[in-house]
Amino acid sequence: MADTFVDSIMETVEARNGGDVEFHQAVREVVESIVPVVEKHPEFTAAGIVQRVVEPERQIIFRVPWMDDNGQVHVNRGFRVQFNSAIGPYKGGLRFHPSVNVGIIKFLGFEQIFKNALTGTPIGGGKGGCDFNPKGKSDNEVMRFCQSFMSELFRHIGPDTDIPAGDIGVGAREIGYLFGQYKKLTNTFVGVLTGKGLDWGGSLGRTEATGYGLVYFVTRMLEARGKDWKGQKVVISGSGNVAIYATQKVQQLGGTVIALSDSNGYIVDNDGIKLDTVRQIKEVRRGRIKEYVEEHPSAEFHEGWQGIWSVPCDVALPSATQNELDETGAKLLVSNGCIAVGEGANMPSTPEAVKVFLDGGVSFGPAKAANAGGVATSALEMSQNSMRLSWSFEEVDKRLKGIMDSIYTQCVEAADTYGCNDNLVAGANIAGFLKVARAMMAQGVV
Ligand code: NDP
Ligand code: 2IT
Secondary structure (H helix, E strand, O other): OHHHHHHHHHHHHHHHOOOOHHHHHHHHHHHHHOHHHHHHOHHHHHOOHHHHHOOOOEEEEEEEEEEOOOOOEEEEEEEEEEEEOOOOOEEEEEEEOOOOOHHHHHHHHHHHHHHHHHOOOOOEEEEEEEOOOOOOOOHHHHHHHHHHHHHHHHHHOEOOOEEEEOEOOEOHHHHHHHHHHHHHHHOOOOOOOOOOOHHHOOOOOHHHHHHHHHHHHHHHHHHOOOOOOOOOEEEEOOOOHHHHHHHHHHHHOOOEEEEEEEOOEEEEOOOOOOHHHHHHHHHHOOOOHHHHHHHOOOOEEEEOHHHHHHOOOOEEEOOOOOOOEOHHHHHHHHHOOOOEEEOOOOOOEOHHHHHHHHHOOOEEEOHHHHOOHHHHHHHHHHHHHHHOOOOOHHHHHHHHHHHHHHHHHHHHHHHHHOOOOOOHHHHHHHHHHHHHHHHHHHOOOO
């Protein structure tokens, strides 16, 4: 039954979504994992649950015209894929990167459904973005772009309908401009976006949440091997929001982060990365990671981002982008003694790399479980907005830790129940899917 089931779902998905290879990849992984669930629950098949869950409820594509500082007009393409609202309003980030297309947004939105289910908070799955490149743009250009983007998006979202947030290329600055335009157009001050500034509805701890949550999740993976962070050498790819706060938490817990990267290359500092320098370069100056070696000449910069996986380490946290860690990188990590990999980015490991880790006895924390701390804390921001109050950093961090612990436990238990012991990829897919499937069953064929 297994092959026929997977083949029949994939045939439709591939026919309907032509060249969207990342989307095919994300769907195939989930569909392969849930074979034992579908075998045990014939009612899911009768209700067409899997056929429905792989088809977005709604996809919006729109023109985003804007004017640069020289008066020249540019046109970008904006997207919002509202994938599944079975357990709550659509929730997921916005990505601004030249590589964005509808397939990328569909893969991210699909992953978001199950990730959000795992958090235990009432949020459905969605994702959006634009092929706009914020790099090298002035603040005014970014503002005009964000205003144009929101001038269309506003009619499709709302605090009880769809709540976007940040992702690659969308941080506090962009969320501010997007929120300002939404407020102006609708004349409402509501929690329609998360990742807001602390003075206007944001939550303490949201900035740190994805990186911190990732490290809390990997802490549980290490504990299962009788280990903790003390003395562990850690390699983290990327040097954006996720990578920076993962680095901070690893350092607090006694590990040493020795490498970070951006799309140009990677730095290695065997004495431990000085995070203040990285934050100055990335958060304040919006510069490049290679500038690090100007201040720390004993560190090295190497051109080419993929080389980072050749740096020997105990723990690797890929936190840049999809498919950044392939079979070659995975084999290098394993042969250099890496014992744990936690995915900070969405789908950073190729299927071949995942296989290398699972076959090689590496503890592997898949993205939709390991990086769920960001969206979980977005849900905490929504709760605080609804109550019109703010929790302390300690309160938010305690809840985040509790959520990451619960996700880990759900993954382990689901893997155990369905005979895929120790496989957190299968565990995350099964536990997330079951929650969504039960809600879809209860709500009828809609
Ligand atoms: P940022 O924009 O803050 O940082 C992205 C980092 O990844 C930058 O260092 C960037 O380098 C690098 N990067 C991006 N694209 C590529 C590429 N094609 N090749 C190599 N490096 C690249 O984004 P985030 O830190 O927020 O996001 C990182 C990952 O984490 C993404 O996969 C995102 O989907 C995921 N994620 C984010 C969450 C969040 O709350 N922010 C939550 C859960 C997951 P450069 O500057 O050179 O482009
Ligand atoms: O991939 C993700 O989970 C995010 N970019 C965060 C989404 C959110 O709504 O906070």
